[in-house]
Amino acid sequence: MYTAFKDHLANQLKEIEEAGLFKNERVIISPQGAEIELDTGRKVLNFCSNNYLGLSNNPDLIEAAKRALDDHGYGMSSVRFICGTTDLHKKLEKKIAGFFNTEDTILYAACFDANGGVFEPLLTSEDAIISDALNHASIIDGVRLCKAQRYRYENADMEDLETQLQLAQEQKFRLIVTDGVFSMDGNVAPLKKIVELANLYNAMVMVDESHSAGVVGETGRGVTELYDIMGQVEIITGTLGKAFGGAIGGFTTGRKEIIEFLRQRSRPYLFSNSIPPLVAAAGIKLVDMMTKTNTLQDKLHRNSEYFISRMTSLGFDIKPTKSAICAVMLYDARLSQEFAAKLLDEGIYVIGFYYPVVPKGQARIRVQLSAAHETEHLDKAIGAFGKIGKELGILKK
């Protein structure tokens, strides 16, 4: 029957292409870093990775990974509870709990899976999930797999959250869910206020720190550190795939009973492979490094402030941000693509985002800063943005 289906899919693919929404992948032939090499032979500056701390190619992490290859092999070929748990996995779980000042941690193949598997075991149709409208796709999928009643509040809108909490009072348990940093805008969730409302309306709080762990807060412990409420949210999810080395792996960290329960019931944990020992070992090394020194976080904070202030004074329209994400607003989808292409010609690698990834009429270039960037990298990017901004008539000449 494939013939008929083939035509059907081919048509859909054509529609995606005609709408200018076809995702083409650029091929990189170097390790991840501030400077990367494309298969075209070009060397470009990368301003669109989640390599916030510049650790994706860090020699100490690589060394730790190599040592684990020698001690613990390459793969575990098992889920955790059969024969896929090593001493390294347990150690990393403890380290992460220590880092976030939580009670216990459970590892997943990715934060996508952590978010996919957290709701269903914990909540039933008697309970309520109250979710920010701009939460990540993986949270949305996790919520879709859970039977709890769903409430949604406008992005970071505390009045709306309060309204939804009032509506959810008849449910048994309530869980407020938010991203720590919203990935497309870079704004930080008003977590202090969320926790206050949670206390007032007897709800639990879950925050996804994927774009904030390592980035936000003086020592990179995320949004709970920024608002001085460490230990006060019930559930934190996060990833080892962005600031924390960027390989793979995610986690849920929080209250002891919740983590213990997830270990018994969370489907992506029970039915998917254990992360390889080398990733666990590099994760342990990473937490040690972050506990010892603040150099990278400090540099990232300096880089972000520098870039955003220069771009603002050039006249770009930047979304208010408190993270390493800087959304340069262009509004028009086609313009965002043209701008990104011209930046690549100037040696700056960024991506233009448009509907449906961001709302219609909200197209933008999302710049992500990294501790791997040196001032000369930042200046080159700012210069290129300025040049093309003028060329395309966005900035005053």
Add this chain to the structure above:
Amino acid sequence: MSYSNKVKDFYRHQLSEIQNAGIYKEERFIHSSQAADIEVEFPSGASVRKVINMCSNNYLGLSSHPEVLKAAHEGLEKRGYGMSSVRFICGTQDIHRELENRVTEFLGTEDTILFPSCMDANAGVFEAILTSEDIMISDRLVHASIIDGMRLCSAQHDTFKHSNMEHLEEKLQLHADKRIKLVITDGVFSMDGDLAKLDEMVQLCEKYDAMILVDDSHSSGFIGRTGRGTHEYFNAIGKIDIITTTFGKALGGASGGCVSGRKEIVQMCRQRARPYLFSNTISPVIIAGVLKVFDILSSSTERRDKLEINAAWWRKGLTEAGFIIKEGNSPIIPVMLFNAKLSQDFSKDLYNEGIYAIGFFFPVVPNGQARIRTQISAGHETHHLEKALNAFIKVGKKYEILGLTKEQITAKYGM
């Protein structure tokens, strides 16, 4: 919270119920590489002891193969540790493409897309290609990840009795009016070790104009004459529209999975599959290891041949000793004990004899179908298998179940 005592007590109570039912999952900590011989700390805090692993998915013994380790070392040096990106932003390296091509070539398909795991491949594939006008008809014993993928898809859903071709045919007739019909099965069923009847399924799909998806996670690398999977075993290479599989079992065991099959389907996944668009790319070091695995598999069938010999020896040994095992053609060989508690006690006694194998019971397998699932590896040598068999016989004698029928065992221990 408002993490009130009410909430805490609620979860505590549920946890103690799990414990009281004897189905609490306790993890054993491994201090060595994955292999036939492993060093285990169990229970937590106990001194580490050497045991023979009889329950991993390390079917080909490649999880700590020196060449794979070497390739991973080189991968770290040449392509770094992590990519810190999804594929379509800045997470695609040349080696990701290379691996996709290698998988396509190995499986005899048209194109391949990588996912962080086969769980994610299965979670993402259905929603990307089907809508409410379509129907998914799945075997009742397919893996949890397929079930979750179907739950996330708006297409209609129906099931057929496990490997029952008459029932499948009825369902295909019943749903003849649907736009797209997709039949879904595991290649090898993970709890029983039996193979899907792919030859008959392909014929039925042709007759009723349906497509077919096979999850070959427990077959890729070793089922079929050259280890291509169940489609090779049944002479159906090129006839399966979608194959999903994992690199987390026989193919090195680290992580990663894929959807491989018709070109347009793979392309559609690249545009629409949520775990592909919204989760990290596989790290270069893992890709480097898997590429080496395919080098090893393409150069010789030695490992899958040894696995086949090992599995046949093990089946014969258990049968002759008087155990009841599930018939099958795979290295998954369940030793049936029927009673849940007996399966746990048996597993503990085996551990004391230096054999690591886990007992499975409801809800992982049907009620009254508790078992020890043994999984054979090309990493096992004759002495491993002999020692394991002796231990099984010793513990079998202790519980006086050798030579007994199912009825006799359940009469003795209950269902």
